[in-house]
Amino acid sequence: MGNLIKISLYAELKGKKKNELNLQTVEEVIQKYNDWIKKSSREDKIENYEEFLQAQ
Numbered sequence: 395m396g397n398l399i400k401i402s403l404y405a406e407l408k409g410k411k412k413n414e415l416n417l418q419t420v421e422e423v424i425q426k427y428n429d430w431i432k433k434s435s436r437e438d439k440i441e442n443y444e445e446f447l448q449a450q
Contacts, residue, residue, distance in 0.1 A: 396406045400424050402444060423450070 401420055427446050436442050 397424060399440070401425070403440070403443060404447060407444065423447070 401415070401424075403415060404420055404423060405415055430436075430446055431438055431442070
């Protein structure tokens with residue numbers, strides 16, 4: 395799944411407008427997600443990313 399989709403989903407789930415996002419925070423969230431994917435042996439797909447964001 396592409397990073398642009400991840401950024402868009404992050405903004406949507408966190409209720410933020412695109413111009414209000416802190417890019418460093420988004421990059422950290424994506425890195426944590428990538429680590430979580432590896433540790434849990436899950437597939438990188440939208441449903442798993444949404445689950446990850448909601449758990450944070």
